[in-house]
Amino acid sequence: MSPQVALRKAFSAFPTGVVAVCALVDERPVGMAVNSFTSISLDPPLVAVSVARTSSTWPTLATRGRLGMSVLGSEHEVLCRRLSARAVDRFEDAQWHATDDGAVLIDDAALWLECEVRSTFDGGDHEIVLMEVHEAETFPDVTPLVFHQSQFRELHADR
Template structure:
């Protein structure tokens, strides 16, 4: 019976993943300087939470090997990726040590790393974390932002990258 229940759970997880892929999202990179080198990861689980205080959230898989390193930084740079950054996004999601190869970035004095050609930069401090099942929900307080409204965002929909198209 336990094997059948596990199979049903795996089937339900796959069905839920497919269902949620119908919700288009932007893609965000969370990055910081750690021991003088950029460390980062990409994710599509990002949302605004509060204006007072200014909070956003990201969700990080508990299996992530990058988050335990990133969370040691006082400040994180969140870059909402631009439409032309799908290759960079894939590298940031990989286990490769060359995640920042051919991607241009800049570091703030605080240690936050921001990616060039993004549509939005947010410099954030960790505010709180909440248990989110197989993910950790991280609340971040926004301490600075810079907008690039002429850069179209990268969109993730049905497990593929897309660009916004004028209608």
């Protein structure tokens, strides 16, 4: 096993949520899925994502003003796979809406954030993107989609 494959497997031991990062581009939704999302600061309100330098979608999104960030719900596995695929209609059968500022938010998500890129940093084979949060809306009854050990999983309440 190569060191990169071993490290990828090691990192997969940490469960993460999955976030759709989306915006309108020429009146059409453009988006991608990321699982390297984290809250950074409450004052000012900041979050960060890490984007692969090989992404063909991020250069388009990075130039938009507002970006919609939707923490995907447990029923969004198919959408998440589409948002991670190349050469497909990523929004086929997806339910979404755009804000007046062009941020695209996924319906039935656990959390919506409207953000703008504030800074970027070198992260090796990724770019670390610090974003300022302008709007936030939570949906506590939505169970988030979880990615763990390279599989999608659901959270279950203790019974």
